Amino acid sequence: MAGWTKHTGTAVLLARDNIDTDQLIPARFMSVPRSEGYGEYLLYDVRRDATGQPERDFPLNRVKGVSVLVAGQNFGSGSSREAAVYALVDAGIRAVIAPGFGDIFAGNAVNNGLLPAQVTPDDWQALRNALSDAPRDLSIDLATLCIQGGDNTIPFQLSENWRTKLIHGWDDIDLTLHHADDIARHRRALHERQPWVFPAPDA
Amino acid sequence: MSAPQTLLDRLWSSHEILQRDDGTSLLWVDRHLVHEGSHHAFAKLAARKAHVAEPSLTFAVVDHYAPTRRGRDVAPDIAGMMKTLEDNARAHDLTLYDLDHPAQGIVHVVGPEQGLTLPGLLINCGDSHTSTHGAFGALAFGIGATEVAHVLSTQTVWQRKPDAMRITVDGTLGPGVSAKDIALNWIARLGTSGAQGHAIEYAGSAVRGLSMEGRMTLCNLSIEGGARFGMVAPDAVTLDYIKGRPFAPKGPDWDRAVQLWDGLTSDTAAGFHKDVYFDAAEIAPTVTWGTSPEQAAPVTANLPNDLTQTTTEALEYMGLSPGAPIAGTPVDQVFIGSCTNGRIEDLRAAAAVLSGRRARVPGIVSPGSALVKMQAEQEGLDQIFSNAGLEWVASGCSMCVGMNGDLVAAGKRCASSTNRNFRGRQGRGARTHLMSPAMVAAAAVTGAISDVRPLLEGRAV
Numbered sequence: 167m168a169g170w171t172k173h174t175g176t177a178v179l180l181a182r183d184n185i186d187t188d189q190l191i192p193a194r195f196m197s198v199p200r201s202e203g204y205g206e207y208l209l210y211d212v213r214r215d216a217t218g219q220p221e222r223d224f225p226l227n228r229v230k231g232v233s234v235l236v237a238g239q240n241f242g243s244g245s246s247r248e249a250a251v252y253a254l255v256d257a258g259i260r261a262v263i264a265p266g267f268g269d270i271f272a273g274n275a276v277n278n279g280l281l282p283a284q285v286t287p288d289d290w291q292a293l294r295n296a297l298s299d300a301p302r303d304l305s306i307d308l309a310t311l312c313i314q315g316g317d318n319t320i321p322f323q324l325s326e327n328w329r330t331k332l333i334h335g336w337d338d339i340d341l342t343l344h345h346a347d348d349i350a351r352h353r354r355a356l357h358e359r360q361p362w363v364f365p366a367p368d369a
Numbered sequence: 370m371s372a373p374q375t376l377l378d379r380l381w382s383s384h385e386i387l388q389r390d391d392g393t394s395l396l397w398v399d400r401h402l403v404h405e406g407s408h409h410a411f412a413k414l415a416a417r418k419a420h421v422a423e424p425s426l427t428f429a430v431v432d433h434y435a436p437t438r439r440g441r442d443v444a445p446d447i448a449g450m451m452k453t454l455e456d457n458a459r460a461h462d463l464t465l466y467d468l469d470h471p472a473q474g475i476v477h478v479v480g481p482e483q484g485l486t487l488p489g490l491l492i493n494c495g496d497s498h499t500s501t502h503g504a505f506g507a508l509a510f511g512i513g514a515t516e517v518a519h520v521l522s523t524q525t526v527w528q529r530k531p532d533a534m535r536i537t538v539d540g541t542l543g544p545g546v547s548a549k550d551i552a553l554n555w556i557a558r559l560g561t562s563g564a565q566g567h568a569i570e571y572a573g574s575a576v577r578g579l580s581m582e583g584r585m586t587l588c589n590l591s592i593e594g595g596a597r598f599g600m601v602a603p604d605a606v607t608l609d610y611i612k613g614r615p616f617a618p619k620g621p622d623w624d625r626a627v628q629l630w631d632g633l634t635s636d637t638a639a640g641f642h643k644d645v646y647f648d649a650a651e652i653a654p655t656v657t658w659g660t661s662p663e664q665a666a667p668v669t670a671n672l673p674n675d676l677t678q679t680t681t682e683a684l685e686y687m688g689l690s691p692g693a694p695i696a697g698t699p700v701d702q703v704f705i706g707s708c709t710n711g712r713i714e715d716l717r718a719a720a721a722v723l724s725g726r727r728a729r730v731p732g733i734v735s736p737g738s739a740l741v742k743m744q745a746e747q748e749g750l751d752q753i754f755s756n757a758g759l760e761w762v763a764s765g766c767s768m769c770v771g772m773n774g775d776l777v778a779a780g781k782r783c784a785s786s787t788n789r790n791f792r793g794r795q796g797r798g799a800r801t802h803l804m805s806p807a808m809v810a811a812a813a814v815t816g817a818i819s820d821v822r823p824l825l826e827g828r829a830v
């Protein structure tokens with residue numbers, strides 16, 4: 167995965183709270199292999215009417231080339247399905263800005279190069295006002311942890327380890343394998359102290 | 370003297386291999402549970418040509434796509450999902466609970482039943498309701514596919530230590546009030562972000578008074594209040610449940626284990642980042658009325674009148690009018706099951722209401738595992754459900770998530786013992802009301818959302 171530090175792109179407003187993982191990608195699409203792409207499933211049922219036709223007014227249907235979403239409180243709450251992140255990433259989204267995120271979603275996002283940028287409720291209101299009429303370009307800088315749109319600069323929160331991961335696009339498995347000796351030591355001690363952790367089931 | 374510790378501190382430090390400068394810990398994983406949804410992670414492993422680091426600590430369970438009407442034809446994509454898991458389990462030499470296994474069931478029911486879930490362990494699964502296993506005093510949390518691939522390859526997980534939070538529930542629950550009501554009640558009061566960034570330890574006499582089934586329900590729903598972890602310190606109830614289960618320690622190991630587990634508590638002087646208190650006597654049977662678990666209220670309440678954009682949209686989706694009483698809302702169907710409320714005690718609670726009565730609406734009862742199914746049949750509960758007109762089916766996630774095709778049709782209202790009332794969770798346009806199994810049974814019998822308490826009068830429960 168490629169790392170990144172700066173991104174400028176078209177942002178749209180999705181002024182709804184609790185956009186959960188079931189809305190981000192309905193369960194029925196989750197058997198698809200990733201190689202086929204998840205972009206078209208993003209918010210599938212939310213973006214379409216009962217007959218399956220795209221709702222013309224829905225921001226993501228109206229505007230092309232969106233790469234930043236400004237969404238309401240508790241974005242990505244719910245399940246651990248990483249497919250919710252795949253749907254966003256495959257649809258071209260690089261950052262979601264919200265007052266709060268589901269924990270597991272935010273971790274999954276960072277593991278796929280997608281930024282979960284947490285802003286204060288006040289700053290969120292300002293962004294909302296700025297985007298309420300039309301989409302506009304926003305610039306996001308991981309180095310300064312700031313979002314810029316026109317003359318406004320808004321800070322966002324991101325833990326230090328997530329920032330580093332996004333910037334470097336690190337793969338955790340490679341990093342962890344450097345600690346193989348520590349892991350093996352832990353395992354040996356555990357085996358000695360708590361042998362039942364390594365179970366032998368009833369015959 | 371060392372500083373007072375919380376249960377979280379103890380569990381964390383015993384699994385921490387190292388800590389990075391940025392505060393993230395590398396933790397050892399004692400049990401890794403995988404299911405059909407883990408196919409992305411196995412694909413990542415294959416792409417790296419890596420193998421599973423600890424096959425004997427990794428357990429595969431068919432549940433999310435499990436057909437609940439066994440023996441009938443299964444759609445090819447669903448069959449494919451189960452086959453992919455089975456192939457991966459065989460390729461990596463994992464213990465597999467497939468449809469033919471006598472102990473198959475929902476992953477969070479199977480783990481505890483098999484004695485895989487033990488106090489003091491760290492348990493991961495690519496499923497957010499992994500918090501269920503915390504009921505045993507384990508550190509258990511759901512992870513995404515990238516992390517699943519990481520655990521498969523290294524048997525470790527990177528994680529930042531959450532803050533400790535305590536929810537104390539003292540007193541005695543009223544008749545017809547259960548762990549589900551405690552959970553929906555605290556989530557309604559604190560909100561879906563109420564425990565964000567925290568690991569919850571449940572304490573107090575009402576929690577101690579719960580069976581393991583009840584404690585699992587409580588810990589299961591922690592994630593709906595924003596917490597990734599829910600825990601209860603182990604006690605005699607925990608030991609009783611574990612003893613003799615297939616993977617539980619035996620002989621001298623058992624004695625050593627019990628000695629260690631005895632120490633898995635929070636010190637009296639330990640500080641919690643958040644500490645909240647509820648009185649069990651004040652908790653009524655609770656139901657959700659909206660599209661988020663925090664949109665819940667006592668069954669005796671009215672729908673909100675003071676509307677925000679969020680509540681307006683929720684009521685609209687649910688087809689409900691502001692200010693109307695919740696009780697009396699007609700339902701189209703019912704569902705009893707899931708990792709939240711598909712255990713034997715849940716089925717008994719529903720049967721206590723349904724016994725000798727007929728359901729006015731159709732519904733499904735899906736036990737959480739094949740063992741729960743067998744036990745229920747030995748107790749004659751299946752007869753009670755069938756005589757009431759409900760369908761008694763095989764175990765799996767079923768209508769909790771609808772991946773196996775058990776769906777609620779658009780616009781239909783379902784009283785459900787599950788955990789998520791999200792838009793479209795049970796099917797596109799489906800309207801879900803979460804409640805306890807007893808309350809679902811009450812909805813079945815009356816055809817509407819109803820207070821279960823009058824229906825229990827004069828009955829042994």
Ligand code: SF4
Nearest residue numbers: 498707708766769770
């Ligand atoms: S029953 Fe529902 S919540 Fe539980 S594991 Fe299955 S899909 Fe997830």
